[in-house]
Each structure stands twice: as structure tokens, then as C-alpha cells.
Amino acid sequence: MSAPTQVLQPTQVPKLSPSPTSKSSPTRVVVVGAGMAAARLAEELRAGQPDPHRLAVTVLGAEPEEPYNRIMLTQAVVADRVHLARLKPAGWWERNHVLIRTSTSVVAIDRVARQVELAGGERVDYDHLVLATGAAPRIPPIDGIRGPDGRLAAGAFVLRDAAHCRELTAHLAAHPGPVAVVGGGFIGLEVACALAAAGHDVVVVHPRAWPMNGCLDAGAGAVLVRALDALGVRVVTGARATRWDGASLVLDDGEVRCSTVVLAAGSASRAELAQAAGLEVGDGVVVDDELATSDPAISAIGDCAEHRGVVSGLVAPAWDQAVTLAARLTGSDPSARYLGAASVTRLKADGIDVVALGELAPDPVAADTAVTTISEPARGRYARVDVASGRILGAVLVGHPEPVGVLTQLYESALPVPDDVVSVILGRAEAVSAPSPATMPAVAVVCRCNGVSKGDLVAAWRDGARDRVGLAERTRAGTGCGGCSAAVEGICGWLREAG
Numbered sequence: 001m002s003a004p005t006q007v008l009q010p011t012q013v014p015k016l017s018p019s020p021t022s023k024s025s026p027t028r029v030v031v032v033g034a035g036m037a038a039a040r041l042a043e044e045l046r047a048g049q050p051d052p053h054r055l056a057v058t059v060l061g062a063e064p065e066e067p068y069n070r071i072m073l074t075q076a077v078v079a080d081r082v083h084l085a086r087l088k089p090a091g092w093w094e095r096n097h098v099l100i101r102t103s104t105s106v107v108a109i110d111r112v113a114r115q116v117e118l119a120g121g122e123r124v125d126y127d128h129l130v131l132a133t134g135a136a137p138r139i140p141p142i143d144g145i146r147g148p149d150g151r152l153a154a155g156a157f158v159l160r161d162a163a164h165c166r167e168l169t170a171h172l173a174a175h176p177g178p179v180a181v182v183g184g185g186f187i188g189l190e191v192a193c194a195l196a197a198a199g200h201d202v203v204v205v206h207p208r209a210w211p212m213n214g215c216l217d218a219g220a221g222a223v224l225v226r227a228l229d230a231l232g233v234r235v236v237t238g239a240r241a242t243r244w245d246g247a248s249l250v251l252d253d254g255e256v257r258c259s260t261v262v263l264a265a266g267s268a269s270r271a272e273l274a275q276a277a278g279l280e281v282g283d284g285v286v287v288d289d290e291l292a293t294s295d296p297a298i299s300a301i302g303d304c305a306e307h308r309g310v311v312s313g314l315v316a317p318a319w320d321q322a323v324t325l326a327a328r329l330t331g332s333d334p335s336a337r338y339l340g341a342a343s344v345t346r347l348k349a350d351g352i353d354v355v356a357l358g359e360l361a362p363d364p365v366a367a368d369t370a371v372t373t374i375s376e377p378a379r380g381r382y383a384r385v386d387v388a389s390g391r392i393l394g395a396v397l398v399g400h401p402e403p404v405g406v407l408t409q410l411y412e413s414a415l416p417v418p419d420d421v422v423s424v425i426l427g428r429a430e431a432v433s434a435p436s437p438a439t440m441p442a443v444a445v446v447c448r449c450n451g452v453s454k455g456d457l458v459a460a461w462r463d464g465a466r467d468r469v470g471l472a473e474r475t476r477a478g479t480g481c482g483g484c485s486a487a488v489e490g491i492c493g494w495l496r497e498a499g
Helices: 036-048 070-076 162-174 186-197 218-230 272-276 315-330 404-412 421-426 454-462 468-475 485-498
Strands: 027-032 055-060 098-101 106-110 115-118 123-125 128-131 135-137 179-182 202-206 233-237 241-244 248-251 254-257 260-263 267-269 285-287 298-300 305-307 344-349 352-358 370-376 381-388 391-398 445-447
Touching (some): 036 098, 036 315, 162 260, 179 186, 186 202, 218 352, 218 370, 285 298, 381 421, 445 454, 454 468, 454 485
Parallel strands (some): 055 098, 179 202, 202 233, 285 305
Antiparallel strands (some): 106 115, 115 123, 135 267, 248 254, 344 352, 352 391, 370 381, 381 391
């Protein structure tokens, strides 16, 4: 939060969460944060309880914008693509009787009075509070990266929200020189590829032996470096940035001459409000399977929430959490539980395709793990699939888009893997043969972020949605990471031809 956090200590924390309002008053749900998790929660709350006289929903966002697709910021930073993909059409909040307040910072939580305090001193009552405060970018310890006022120095940027995006875009327009990206994870590589495609000279500085080391093995990392180089992105691995002087980024072994530094060194949950209010906090705000914090009148979802020791940092789990919590709060499914989500991550960059599923076996020669690897560095292709007890334990794919859908379905549903894993990877196995939407099974998941199947898209088409935009409005397909847009468009074309 932009404003300093004020500590309001409760004298006694109630263990139950009965509403303090009368039966004739609506239950007041207040959501702190107006990102992708909060927007989905508001939608699900209103779908579960359409009557605002029974359930009042208020969303408090610190940014001046209404909720937008934060995932697409890495693409929007390119000057000719700057736009915000709003998550809701104009007037949606008013039509659905959801009060959204932008440019509204929450500075404290009073758990006894059940109020949140805003930066200007105003207090907002709640019966149930939901923390959806997201995460903040980590700033690596680089000399000169901050100015005397504590802000990032001139020429140094992070990319976490729309304001960051606009600042970086304006700077690049005025300083079109080389760019150094600190951090070779998903976000760093997406930014680097977008900038390289726009004509910038880009160098990625990563402290580990290969980029995306958290989910790729060494073989995949080496192929990825070659593929990035072909796209105009140079990767310097095993190096740490030590100093920024406005004209060069000094490394512990060399330097990168540049006019811009983009810091993409990870993020940390925004848990200051929760911690100041006395809630249990680890790497994030600790929640149980009901998504309740240590105070049952307060829940947390999205990037700020730590569930079973994990802070996911991905949109699909955040939206799953929103669905679960809304079902509980509206009473549509009081027994709903969030049990975690499958780890599926995809690099969104033009000209390169990288997908990681689950976790690779730490010991690839273990007797109980079958590891299948196909490596073609010259073609920019690499695949590894680890199978244990007949199920996919983890997989990485670089330049192999063909089997992604099938492998994802096998992994997420814990289905038996065909004996010939090589044929699956190459798309030759009969079980994965789907050359057109016509042969794709109705249950096949097209949009993983929103759990939209081919059958869902067909039903929406028959209900009057006649293009990709219409299908997105009906099913939400393509409104997450955007990686399924081409597949949705292909299904649209097939449906048009089918009449």
C-alpha cells in the first residue's frame, strides 16, 4: 500500500463471525484490492447472490483504474500496444450493484469494530473482509538502483501495474537505447521478448545457470537460451547486477551498457495490512481450505494468500479461490473448499513457446520415475516428461506446442499416460491425435485459466456468441493469460464452416 500502515490492535478477537447487522440489513462484503482476483470474486458473489439488499459488495482499489488484465502488461509496454484490457465492460459494476472505489488506499484493519480505515481517515464497515492485495515487485540489492528519496533511480523500472507500464513506455520512447532486464523468469523473458520484437537491443541478466531455473532443467534452459538469442534477446547467466549509474549496469563480472533497466526479480505478497492487524503471515497471508485467515471474518485470495505453504502467483489458482470463496459467502455451496491447483505455467512471447507442468523429478535416474527427453537444440526444441506410477509428475516443453493440450489434460486430471511417451510428445499417438476442432473432444480444456472446454464454447456459440469477443464475454475464454486466443479463434472458424 502506498500509505504507511497504521497498527490498530484489537483488545479481543472474536472466534466466530456472526454478522453484527440486523436481519433486514445486507451482509457487507468488503474486498481490499481491485486486481484480477478481486474482479472475479465480485462477479461470482453477485452471480451467487444477485440481490444487493441481501449482499452488499464493495471493492477498494488503490490504483486509479478499474480492474484490468495485469498479465498482459508485458505486451502492453511496447509503445504501439499500450492499452489496458479491462476485465469488465463499461457500466458492469453499476449494473451489477457492486460499489467499486478506485484510488482508495486502505491503511489499517480494525478487527474488533470490523472496519477498514482509508488513507483519508474514513472508515468502511464490513461483515466479511477479503484481502486481495496482490504482490509487490522485489527490488534486488543493486547500488544506485534507488535515489535519495527511496524511489527507483532514473532509468530503472519495475512492471507490476498500469502506472509502471506507462512510465516505462514513456521512458523508452525518449530513450530508445539498449535495455537490460534483471531476472530471467517468466515476466523478465516476456518483457525482453516484447522489447526485442519492437526493435530494442535487449540483454537479460540472470544469476542462475539458466533462465527459468525454477521450472526448467538444464537441457531446456540451454535450448531456451538459443531460442531467445534467435529472437534478439541475449542472456547473461550466472551473473548478478551490482551497480546502476544511469548509463551502465555493472555486473559482478562485466557490465551492460544501457539506458534502461527493468527489474523482474520476482515478487512478494502484500501482507503488511494483515500483519499489522495481527493475522498469521508467512510468505503470504496464511489461509486454510476455506480461504479463511486466522480471523474467520477475514479471508485472503490471490497473490497475497498462502495456502498450504504455497503462494501461487498465477491467475488460474486465484480465480479458483475466488469461485470457492464466493460459493461459501453467498451460501450457494457452504461446503466448498479450495484444495490447491495444478502448476501449469506458459511463457507468453511471440516466436517462442515454453510450458512447464508440475515439478520435475529431482533425481531423473530414480528407479520409480520414467524420464523421457527429446532434445533438438538446432531447431529450438526440447521436451522432457517425467512419469511416476503411470501419471505425469512434471514436464517441460520448449518449442513443442503440439502436445501441450493433451499433456496438460493428462497432468491436471491425473490420467494414465500412454506407454509410448515419445509419440505423445511428437503428437503421433492416436490418443492425442486432434488435427482439427472437429476431432477435439467436448471435454478438452481450451482456456485453462478459466476452465473453459470446447463444449462450453460450442454451447455459447449456439446461444448467440458468434465471434471470439462474444465467446469471451459468455465464457471468459481468453481473458486470462491470452494463450488460448488462437485456439478459440480456430473453434470459431470451425463453427462458422459447420453452419
